Amino acid sequence: MACFIFLRLLVVVSTIASPITAFFTPSGSPLFRCVLPAKTSPPQPPHAVGPFATVAQPAPTPVSPMPPSSTTSSSSLTNSPSSSGSLQPLGPGHGSGAPIDWWRQWYPMAFLDDLDPARPTQVELLGKLFVIWADHDKTWHAFEDQCPHRLAPLSEGRIDERGNLQCAYHGWSFSGQGGCVNIPQAEPEIKVVAERSGRACAKAVPLLVAQGMVWLWPDNSPDGMEASRSQLPSTVPELHDPAFIRGAWVTRDLMYGYDTLVENVVDPAHVPFAHHGVQAQRSMAMPLNVSLNYVGKEGVFLSLPRLANSTIEFHAPTRLHYLFDFTGFFQRVPLMKWAFRLEKWLRRLPPDTRPRSSLVTYTIPVGPGRSRILALFPRNFFAINKPRWLDHLERNAVLDGDLVFLHGQEREMRRPELKWEENIDRAFYMPTKSDEGVRAFRQWLVRWGAGGPRWADGVDSALPPRSNDRHFLMDRYTQHTTQCSACRGALRNIRVLKGVMAAMSLVCMTAIWTPRPASVLGKILGAGVAMAFGSWQMARLEKRMLFIDYVHAHK
Incomplete structure (x- = not known):
């Protein structure tokens, strides 16, 4: 029971925090296998695919719970300082x-893992479709999602017999560099000229693969292409250490905007209420x-010593990084004071070998009023994960918890009379230090984020009308199952089992x-009841992958 209480107390630290499930004996020996970080480890650089190459990477700078320091240069792995970066800690409003x-x-x-190499996948970024x-070599490529012929979406096409992307409308095919390699309708005398024309090319954009994620660089202008070769993605420093595992990973599209998503993740105070009964309890608020x-310009850096010595780092514009160091945690939680020996053992460990975990979220601006979250949970202990699809049932319940009211909140905040861009405290009343991260992020967004993402040409920056359709919002x-390979497979199997059992x-x-x-009839009846019960359970699981309403009044 004490261990269970410990687990439930830890989940208050983040919006979609991973369950912490490692335990140690008071003498210091691990009850479960504990994978501790090595003293040194080689970096695992991202690799470019298609025609785009990256520069070599230096060894990564680990995330530290300390604020940026003026004595250490920042890591070039991220386009922003890590906690041991090169910037002097400053108060609000500083920087240039x-x-x-x-x-x-x-x-x-x-x-x-979620992409199907046998078919093209459409994604949206900054209001533009890619x-x-x-x-056939499993090399990944990205284009603007339109065929140069008649502008049909290439994502509706297929990978042809030669490994090129073929448009489903008229069969034009394109190589990974975007060059047209086949126009079936072209007469022999014009075929070569037509296929070599610049107007026949698909518009390729830079893409690379790093840490199990596919990254896009949306600017495919000549200058943008050149800039992509010298800038590296904001990867997770812990994952360059072989002692860390990626933990669970999940993605979902959300019916509220980028700025609302960042504001939500940088705010740990909402967890006991917005996620009551799923991650935490209302009684845990403090x-x-x-x-x-x-x-x-590089982002926002916060510390929360009361919550497992955690830090929050917003590496602009996408990576939000919680780092948890559990020293001191047991002294702050009255129910856990019995574990003072464990606390002493933790403090005796060198800082680089203590059990550590992180919550890393990438916040993606999809379009006005729409965003995508990619989350992963690195840790250096308890290297056992439950099945992804089972883990995602809980993650989706967490994201459902605040989806409806965040969809409404961002529309209220944009009422013209509030003028939040001039002063966020005019729109929000935030008298406690719990909201420090929200205030700092909004300041960053106005000063260094140009007020918000710059959408593609022709995209109306106004928010879509407010929706009261809860099924649409959640x-x-x-938003998730169709995009997740684990959940797609699980849903398919669940439906088969449901039918077989019925x-x-x-x-x-x-x-x-x-x-x-x-005696035989009794066994047959028992088997029939068991199969009916199993079919009913499969139907319940199926529903959890489609839609579950989240009503706070019933929690």
Whole structure:
């Protein structure tokens, strides 16, 4: 029971925190296998695919719970400082430089495990549609999602026999570089000229694969292409250490905007209420002494010593990184004071060998009022994961918990009279330090984020009308299941099992009406009831992958 209480107390630290399930004996020996970080480890650089190459990477700088320091240069792995970066800790409003260019950033769009190399996949970024696909060599490529012929979406096409992307409308085919390699309708005398024309080319965009994610660089202008070769993605420093595992990973599309998503993840105080009964309990709410260490063009850096010595790092514009160091945790939680020996053991360990875990979320601006989250949970202990599809049932319940009211909140905040861009405290009343991260992020967004993402030409920046259709807002099937290979497979198997069990139950119920010994009839009846119960359970699981309403009044 004590271990269970410990687990439930830890989940308050983040919006979709991973369950912490490692235990140690008071003497210091692990009850479960504990994988501790090595002293040194070689970096695992991202690799480019298609025609785009990356520069060599230096050894990664580990994330530290300390704020940016002026004595250590920042890691070139990320386009922003790590906690041991090169920036002097400053108060709000400091820093210099022009706003970021939203189109010259690397954005992780999907986990590689979730992409089907046998068919193209459409993704949306900054209001623009792209298609991601793999050739026969399993090399990944990305184009703007339109055929140069008649502008049909290439994502509706297929990978042809030669490993090229073929448009489904008229069969034009394109190589990984975007060059047209086949126009079936072309006469022999014009075929070569037509296929070599620049107007026949698909518009390729830079793409690379790093840490199991596929990253896009949306600016495919000549200058943008060149810039992509010298800038590296904001990868997770812990995953360059072989002692860490990636943990669970999940992605979902959300019916609220990028800024609302970042604001939500950077705010740990909402967890006991928004996720009551799923991650935490309302009774676990407490004052959070959130300290702002730095806000500047590179992002926002916060510390929360009361919550497992955690830090929150927003590496602009996409990576939000919680790092948990559990020293001191047991002293702060009254129910866990019995574990003072464990606390002493933790403090005796060198800092680089203590059990550590992280919550890393990538916040992707899809379009006005729409965003995508990619989350992963690195840790250096308890290297056992439950099946992804089973883990995702809980992750989706967490995301459902605040989806409806965040969809409404961002529309209220944009009422013209609030003028939040001039002063966020005019729109929000935030008297406690728990909201320090929200205030700092909004300051960053106005000063260094140009007020928000710059959408593609022709995209209306106004939010879509508010929707009261809860099924639309919390549509797990469209927002997650169809995009997740594990959940797609699980749903397929669940539906098969549901049908088989229902059929077997019907057979058993029919069989009891035939003359048989009482002992045999009893077994047949029991089997029929068991099959009916199993079919009902499969139907419940199926529903959890499609849509589950989340009503706080019933929690």
